[in-house]
Amino acid sequence: MEEASVYAQARAIADEVLHDLPHVGVDVDRWGHAYVSIDLVNPDTGECLSRVVATTRGDVVRPEFVAKEGLTAKVEELTRRLKALDVRGEPYALEEWDTQLTAITLRVMAGSGEDAVFHVDDDGHWQVGIESFIGKDDWRFVFRVLATTRGDVPMPLLAEKLGLLPRAQELARRLGELGARLPLPPMDEEQSALIPDALANLRSGFDQGVDSLVRVPDYTGGGAWDDLDDDRVRREVMNQFARMVHARIEEEKQWPEVIEADRLEAAFDELKRDGIVTRMGATDTLSGGWTYVREDAHALEARGLKPWGAAFFHGQDIDYALKGGALCIAFGSLAEAEDAEKDVAVGQAVANALQKHGFAPEWNGSETTRITLLPAFTWRRRRSRVDTTENLVLYSLDASLVELFPRVRTLRMQFGDMTVYDLDRMRSDTLEDLTVQFDRDAQARDALPDLVERVKGRFPRLQTITVTGERGFEETVSVGA
Numbered sequence: 001m002e003e004a005s006v007y008a009q010a011r012a013i014a015d016e017v018l019h020d021l022p023h024v025g026v027d028v029d030r031w032g033h034a035y036v037s038i039d040l041v042n043p044d045t046g047e048c049l050s051r052v053v054a055t056t057r058g059d060v061v062r063p064e065f066v067a068k069e070g071l072t073a074k075v076e077e078l079t080r081r082l083k084a085l086d087v088r089g090e091p092y093a094l095e096e097w098d099t100q101l102t103a104i105t106l107r108v109m110a111g112s113g114e115d116a117v118f119h120v121d122d123d124g125h126w127q128v129g130i131e132s133f134i135g136k137d138d139w140r141f142v143f144r145v146l147a148t149t150r151g152d153v154p155m156p157l158l159a160e161k162l163g164l165l166p167r168a169q170e171l172a173r174r175l176g177e178l179g180a181r182l183p184l185p186p187m188d189e190e191q192s193a194l195i196p197d198a199l200a201n202l203r204s205g206f207d208q209g210v211d212s213l214v215r216v217p218d219y220t221g222g223g224a225w226d227d228l229d230d231d232r233v234r235r236e237v238m239n240q241f242a243r244m245v246h247a248r249i250e251e252e253k254q255w256p257e258v259i260e261a262d263r264l265e266a267a268f269d270e271l272k273r274d275g276i277v278t279r280m281g282a283t284d285t286l287s288g289g290w291t292y293v294r295e296d297a298h299a300l301e302a303r304g305l306k307p308w309g310a311a312f313f314h315g316q317d318i319d320y321a322l323k324g325g326a327l328c329i330a331f332g333s334l335a336e337a338e339d340a341e342k343d344v345a346v347g348q349a350v351a352n353a354l355q356k357h358g359f360a361p362e363w364n365g366s367e368t369t370r371i372t373l374l375p376a377f378t379w380r381r382r383r384s385r386v387d388t389t390e391n392l393v394l395y396s397l398d399a400s401l402v403e404l405f406p407r408v409r410t411l412r413m414q415f416g417d418m419t420v421y422d423l424d425r426m427r428s429d430t431l432e433d434l435t436v437q438f439d440r441d442a443q444a445r446d447a448l449p450d451l452v453e454r455v456k457g458r459f460p461r462l463q464t465i466t467v468t469g470e471r472g473f474e475e476t477v478s479v480g481a
Helices: 003-017 063-068 072-083 095-109 156-161 165-178 195-208 231-252 260-273 286-302 315-322 340-356 399-404 420-424 441-454
Strands: 024-028 034-041 048-055 117-120 126-135 138-148 276-280 309-313 328-333 391-394 410-414 433-437 464-468 474-478
Touching: 003 024, 003 034, 003 072, 034 072, 048 063, 048 072, 048 138, 063 072, 095 126, 095 165, 117 138, 126 165, 138 165, 138 441, 156 165, 156 441, 195 231, 195 315, 231 399, 260 276, 260 340, 276 286, 276 340, 286 309, 286 328, 309 340, 328 340, 391 399, 420 441, 433 441, 441 464, 441 474
Parallel strands: 276 309, 391 410, 410 433, 433 464
Antiparallel strands: 024 034, 034 048, 117 126, 126 138, 309 328, 464 474
């Protein structure tokens, strides 16, 4: 049957059966099946929310909603007549799963006054929950999860608040027995083809040992990682990157107590105390590096200090050292006018500091020649020397990497980018304040009690959890001892 014909006939049936309802919608999907909905319309803004109640498949889609509205008899008649259209469109690719889940949820939710709806998460698990209408000031539904095909109740305190905990537990048991992991559709081929290069982009920034883990995704210098716009593909790349990072941390445990980068950093720290600004990996060019160190110098001057020289090496130097090549260190005075004598004095101070810390720098004494750091070594740097941030904002970074920030005190995460299951993979011995941002105020209110329970034992120094919403809503609870 042609789509236009299906629509016209379904429209006529709906208008006849539901003639006393002001807002009834009809849609036809790409498989040729028609859906009849009862629409909630905001009288002030005209916003519309559709609640499908019947289809040409012959099922009452939201029996609990229909019953509460006193429309059971009419919708059952509507369903019989729609099914009689004998639409022979192709079935859903996932109809078998849909049928099993529908059968389970109809039995469990019968008489609850709530209809179950299904979502699929990023890991391929079904989430079964309800959609609650927020209200006139926020004309939307909010999804409230009850159970998943992991066999769990992710938000038990919320389920209890809704008066649905026993049903949520029964759903979890039955869904767990089903053992259903919905096969996700194949990833976009073009995006998937970028995975190796995107991972290489992240690996390159990581190996340089300059930027904190949380900044690595934003400082890849372009390339495949920046070209990824598929959330699933980005998550897969980040999962692989996280495994690589954890493997590297295990490898670091076998390193000598003091490595070459530690000695170089100690030399640079000594130079800083003597008024020479230093930088490791100062952009990728000499000109960019000089811009950075001059900015650092101005910041120090604002604090009343008087830096007089600078020394640095840039990203291209590190790339060369990653292959075992010798680092070359640029230096010079911070005098406004060119002063060869001052430049040479800086160079001599740098060479002396390097010698003091076990290097044999090669330099001809000229202000125009960079200092070569000898003996050459393959560049590597401990992550604990780099990931020193105290205030962490978690976006695309994998949740399991939080424990690798040894000084973190505050953590902010966006719910949606992160989930309760990501929270389960987080650990920190130093975290004191956790803030979780939600898209909806209602979601923030719902989640707070369960979040408090979920973090117990993971953050021994945690003092507060804060949830925020989209309209300025914020609530903080104390969780400290």
